[in-house]
Amino acid sequence: MKRTIIVVAAVAVAAGGAWFLHFKGGGKRRDPAARAVEAKLGPIEQSVDATGSVAPMNRVEIKPPVGGRIDTLLVDEGSLVTSGQIVAWMSSTDRAAILDAARAMGPAEFKKWQDAYKQTPVVASLPGEVILRNVVVGEAVSAGSVLFAVADTLIVNAQVDESDIGKIKIGQKARIRLDAYPDRPVDGKVYDILFEGKNVSNVITYGVKIRPGKLPPFFRSQMTANVSFLVARKEDALLLPAAAVSDMPGGKRAVSLTPGPDGKPVSREVTVGLETDDQVEILDGVAEGDKVLLPQGRYVAQKAPESSPLSFMSGRKVDRSEGAAPKPKKPASAAGR
Known part of the structure; x- marks a missing residue:
């Protein structure tokens, strides 16, 4: 019984202390000041933001004029080429078969047939940069095989929401940031706005093409780009x-x-x-x-309670017999059995 009284008293003292400390400051709770x-x-600057990707403005695939075998490659990815430049030499299927047979007959015979059947050149039809090499020396190719891809320049294709497309104009300034190089922004200008939109999950967007003012060397086709179109600026x-x-x-x-x-x-x-x-x-x-x-x-003003946490102790007496074991009932008399 004594232990129960001590525990109740300790709880009451702790609650009373917390109540006193909480309202000691005049009944106000202080939030962070404005x-x-x-x-x-x-x-x-006010801008319209959109996402897109780097892509070639014009992309041309270089294919061999005939089927055969690649003898020599003269360019690689990253090489700059001009229109009409020879990018590879190849042997037609007939020439390759004749030279293979002549090689077994000795160097003189091989040289004879090599001079008689000339190599076939593979020529670039577009000036620009080689962005794809899809062949190795000695590989057999068909007339439809893609050997190289050439792009004249790289641009950014962005998708602008239909609610913002009215703010985009030809010649408008734009800032390009690649996910791969977020700290190296590139300035550009809008040069084309597509007329046909795309519907993806009920969201309509329109394609906008941006040409960088100066093409940086780290641009690569298919890189993800974030574009900010400058709508207005005040100094x-x-x-x-x-x-x-x-x-x-x-x-x-x-x-x-x-x-x-x-x-x-x-x-x-x-x-x-x-x-x-x-x-x-x-x-x-x-x-x-x-x-x-x-x-x-x-x-924020906070109203103090009308009574303290100790009020549960008031209003009634604590029965010191609480917590004691119940008294046993008197046994029934023998006469009542």
């Missing part, structure tokens, strides 16, 4: 963090200025201009140097 930021002049715009501007009923926007003489924040309607995920341009309602609150927290 932080003030200053409206400043600076540059802002000396009055800027606030986007979190400082609140949406109001009726499509209005407002900010909370630092507390006035009465100690309360002042709400003021503003007119906004360009917007990004991080910044908002303020056209009217706030001046340079004004301090605006970011809604990060506030003081």
Whole structure:
């Protein structure tokens, strides 16, 4: 019984201490205070973002004029070629068979038939860079085999959502970032907007082609690209963090200025201009140097309870007999059996 009383008393003391500490500060709970930021002049860019990939503007496959065997390769992937340049030499099927037979007859016989049957050249039909070599020396090929692929230049094909396609124009500036080289942006311009859209999972997108201003050496066909199309830019715009501007009923926007003489924040309607995920341009309602609150927290009054955690001890007496074993009942008298 004594042990039960001690445990109950310890719990009551602990609860009372917690109650006292919680409300010692005047019945207020402090959340993180709101932080003030200053409206400043600076540059802002509004853009449309899209994803795409690197691809050749024009891609031409080089195929042999006849079936036969490859004798010599003169270019490799990354080589620059001109239109009409010989990229490989080959023997036709007949020449290859004759030379194989002549080789067994000795060097003189081989030289005789080698001079009699000339090699066949394989020629590039497009100036550009070799982006694919699909053959080795000695390989037998048919007239339809793809030996090389040549691209005149590399571009970026981006897919723009239909809700944003109206903001894209021919000649518009764009910034390209490859997943493989995210810290090496490349500037380019839009040179083509496709008329036919694509429907993928009920999302309509339109193809937009971007030509880099200067093709970097690290561009490779099929690389994933992230493109930002520059819609508008201002150099000396009055800027606030986007979190400082609140949406109001009726499509209005407002900010909370630092507390006035009465100690309360002042709400003021503003007119906004360009917007990004991080910044908002303020056209009217706030001046340079004004301090605006970011809604990060506030003081919240908390009502203290009418009674402390010790109240469960009041209002009734603690029966010191609680927890004791029940008294045994008297046995029935023998007469009642």
